[in-house]
Structure formats: C-alpha cells, structure tokens
Amino acid sequence: GQQVMQIPQYQHVQEGEDFTTYCNSSTTLSNIQWYKQRPGGHPVFLIQLVKSGEVKKQKRLTFQFGEAKKNSSLHITATQTTDVGTYFCAGGTSGTYKYIFGTGTRLKVLA
Amino acid sequence: NAGVTQTPKFQVLKTGQSMTLQCAQDMNHNSMYWYRQDPGMGLRLIYYSASEGTTDKGEVPNGYNVSRLNKREFSLRLESAAPSQTSVYFCASTLSGSNQPQHFGDGTRLSIL
Numbered sequence: 001g002q003q004v005m006q007i008p009q010y011q012h013v014q015e016g017e018d019f020t021t022y023c024n025s026s027t028t029l030s031n032i033q034w035y036k037q038r039p040g041g042h043p044v045f046l047i048q049l050v051k052s053g054e055v056k057k058q059k060r061l062t063f064q065f066g067e068a069k070k071n072s073s074l075h076i077t078a079t080q081t082t083d084v085g086t087y088f089c090a091g092g093t094s095g096t097y098k099y100i101f102g103t104g105t106r107l108k109v110l111a
Numbered sequence: 112n113a114g115v116t117q118t119p120k121f122q123v124l125k126t127g128q129s130m131t132l133q134c135a136q137d138m139n140h141n142s143m144y145w146y147r148q149d150p151g152m153g154l155r156l157i158y159y160s161a162s163e164g165t166t167d168k169g170e171v172p173n174g175y176n177v178s179r180l181n182k183r184e185f186s187l188r189l190e191s192a193a194p195s196q197t198s199v200y201f202c203a204s205t206l207s208g209s210n211q212p213q214h215f216g217d218g219t220r221l222s223i224l
Contacts, residue, residue: 001170006153009151030209030210031209031210033212033213035213041217042201042215042216042217042218043154043201043203043213043215044215045212045213045214048210048212050210088153088154090154090213092208092209092210093209096209097142097159097161097167097207097208097209098156098159098169098209099144099156099209099213100156100170101146101153101154101155101156102153103151103152103153104153
C-alpha cells in the first residue's frame with residue numbers, strides 16, 4: 001500500500017540553527033500538507049502544496065513540493081523555542097478522500 | 112467557535128470492555144476521519160466518512176466500527192477492547208476530500224489494561 005516516509009525521526013538543534021525535515025511518498029501525490037503538533041496537543045494545519053515544484057514561504061518556514069510530486073520538505077530558518085513540536089507531512093491522492101501521514105519529525109530546540 | 116469536539120478526553124478500560132468515542136464538528140464539513148497515534152508511528156487512519164451516509168475503512172480498521180450519525184457527528188466504537196488499542200485517538204474533519212485542510216479535535220487518550 002501507499003507509504004509516506006519522513007526523516008529524520010528526531011532532531012535537536014541549538015536556538016538559531018536551521019532545521020529541515022523530508023517527506024517521501026511511494027506513489028505520486030495530488031497534494032501534500034504539513035502539520036505541526038505541540039507536545040500534548042493536536043495536529044494543526046500549516047500549509048498545502050499542490051503544484052509540481054511549488055515553493056511556499058511562511059515567515060521563517062519554507063515548504064517545497066518535488067517536481068515528481070513524490071517528495072516534499074519543510075525548512076525552518078533560525079529556529080526559536082516556539083518551533084518545538086512534531087512536524088508531519090500528509091499526502092493526498094487524487095480521487096480519494098484519504099490522507100496518508102508521514103511518521104513525523106520531532107524537533108527540540110535548545111536555548 | 113468550537114471546531115471539532117471529542118469526548119471523552121481520557122478513558123481507562125479493562126480488556127474486553129466496549130466503549131464509544133464521540134466526535135462532533137460545527138463547521139458544516141462533509142468529510143470526517145478517525146486516526147490513532149502511537150509513539151513513533153505517526154497518525155494512522157482507522158475509518159473515514161467522505162460524506163453523510165458513507166463510511167470506509169482506512170489503514171487499521173480491525174477491532175473498530177464507526178457510525179456517521181448525521182453530518183455533524185462521527186463515532187468510533189471498540190466492541191471488545193484489547194491492550195493493543197491503547198493509543199491517542201484523533202477525530203478530524205475537512206470541507207470535502209483530501210485536498211482540504213484537516214481540522215483536528217483535542218484527542219482521546221485511551222488506556223486498556
């Protein structure tokens with residue numbers, strides 16, 4: 001079945017360092033979404049990418065969707081302690097109502 | 112402006128007991144989902160309902176049943192709870208389909224002894 005792998009599983013960074021998480025799907029996606037989950041909380045939608053090669057920015061966060069629409073990345077510039085949490089990608093497939101979530105990357109930021 | 116409401120927030124069950132997790136959304140969304148989240152496993156889809164009157168299996172449906180009671184409510188039932196079903200359960204909804212943002216409830220933390 002369809003799988004979405006996400007790496008790394010964990011990342012510890014010093015405050016001010018950059019952070020990147022990568023998402024790879026076994027099949028072509030129609031769109032990819034990114035979510036953030038704070039410790040003890042629920043996933044919160046960050047952004048959706050739809051087009052091949054698309055790049056979107058939200059302040060210090062940069063999201064990319066691969067040309068083949070099978071991979072994506074989230075890059076955070078100059079991390080802050082407020083960035084702590086687990087980041088998930090979720091792939092959507094055309095013609096279905098299902099999302100397949102990646103395993104997540106847990107980010108810890110050391111002050 | 113509640114969004115997605117899940118009840119209960121916490122529950123402890125004994126093996127073999129049954130229970131129903133409730134989920135309601137007030138955003139007039141058509142599609143609703145049930146996920147379970149286990150450490151290191153991400154979110155795995157149990158069942159979903161594309162629209163009122165329809166339900167479909169996700170990745171891990173065994174041991175669960177669902178009911179889409181109306182457009183607002185989507186319940187998840189464990190008929191005979193097993194320790195392997197200890198998890199955090201999240202309900203989510205979208206306007207329609209897999210190209211829309213998902214809105215999640217706060218989750219139900221379920222322990223089965």
